[in-house]
Amino acid sequence: MIATDGLTKRFGRVTAVDSVDLRIPEGVRFGLLGPNGSGKTTLVRMLLGLVHPTSGAMEVLGRSMPRHAAWVLPQIGALVESPAAWGHLSGRANLRLLDAAGPGGLGRLRRDRRARVEQALERVGLAGIDRRPVRAYSLGMRQRLGIAAALLRAPRLLLLDEPTNGLDPRGIHEMRALFTELNDAGTTVVLSSHLLSEVEALCTRVGVMDAGRLVLSQDLDALRAPTGRVLLRTPDPATAVAVLDGRVERRSGDVLTVRHDDPAALNAQLVANGVRVSALEAQRRSLEQVMLELTGAGADRVDRGRGTPGAGAPAGEVRR
Structure with a gap:
């Protein structure tokens, strides 16, 4: 679905x-952290072809980008940074204009466009919006509208x-x-976020970036493998x-951290020795632990001698 080789900007x-x-x-739900x-x-x-690489190559949907953008982009739904909208128009009017202006939009029937817009609004929880201009929307409503725009063309890739x-x-x-x-219906979802809980709750595979480099790409289940320790709660500590x-x-009170790689065998040993067991759970590495191990300070941290966030970047350009 997506492949990059030595991609540099x-x-x-x-850098x-x-x-x-x-x-x-x-078919995956991929979290880019x-x-x-x-x-x-x-x-x-x-x-998305919005920025051209300095070097390297990339393919999206099996085609080279940005060379084949005209074929690739109509099959992608995207939301990058803050949702863009014409503030003086309503949400429906915005979506109709976006649908008409997008790749292949002029060839679509107006009746079909209306149905697509209504379906997208309903899916994101905005089916009941009125004619208020978008500038009067809350931040959450704007975000929902941006997601609706990404769903207009039933994309293969989000x-x-x-x-x-x-x-x-x-x-x-x-x-x-x-x-x-x-x-579940077949759309590949790629989500970029700095929120660990969001990625951990949604994604099946995770990539971690730090200082411009991809430092990890792995299935989430494998990443959160057991640590070889078991958390035991017992009234007989x-x-x-x-x-x-x-x-x-x-x-810690009635909770013990036990070095053991088989919770079932541990439970059997305790019961055989008359120890009551309230709860038993294999300890796993959290995504937060993985991130702290792999990444340094973000660009919004300012330590002595480090300078200002994004220092060295050209005017208007801070690495994100």
């Missing part, structure tokens, strides 16, 4: 994306940059359910410590 002396080799297979300034947005913009920006918890839950539904003979690494 420089803005003057600043925003540095020799990225990325593979995203068809990284601190602010890691190059995520620049990478997404290159995949490229979404921070898609839940401005949404409340219920809105985030609704969009997560929508993206999962679309993926002292007895459990004695029975386990040095395997307990940490005790």
Whole structure:
């Protein structure tokens, strides 16, 4: 679905994306993670042909980009940075204009356009909007409208940059359910975000960027493999410590962290020795731990001697 080889983008002396080799297979829900300034947005913009690479190559939907943009882009739904809209027009009017102006839009029947617009609005929870201009919308409504615009053409691929920006918890839950539904129906979903919880709850595969480089690309289940430790809750913690003979690494009240790679065998051992077990769970690495291990400080952090965020970038260009 997406393949890049040595993809690089420089803005003057600043390397925003540095020799990225990325593979995203068809049918996945892929989360692109990284601190602010890691190059995520620049990478997404290159995949859409909005920014041309300094070097390297990329294919989207099996075609070279940006050479075959006219064939590729009509099959992609995208939301990059803040949703764009004509503020003096209503949401419906905006979507109708976007649909008509997009690739192949002039050849579509107006009746079909109206149906597509209404379906997109309904899917994102805006079916009941009135004729208010978009400038009167809340931030969350604007975000929903941007997602609706990405869905107008029943895309094979969704490229979404921070898609839940401005949404409340219920809105985030609704969009997560929508993206999962679309993926189940065959749409590949690529989501760029710095929110670990969003990616962990939605995605099946994860890529991590840091300082312009792709430092990890792996299935989420494999990434969160068991650590070889088990979290044990018991009303008999002292007895459990004695029975386990040095395997307990940490005790906090009635919760013990036990060095053991087989929770079932551990449970059998405890029960055989008369230790009551309230709960038993294999400990897994969290996505937060992985990120902290792989990435440095984001571009929004300013330490002594480091200078200002994005220092060295040309005017108007801060690596994202």
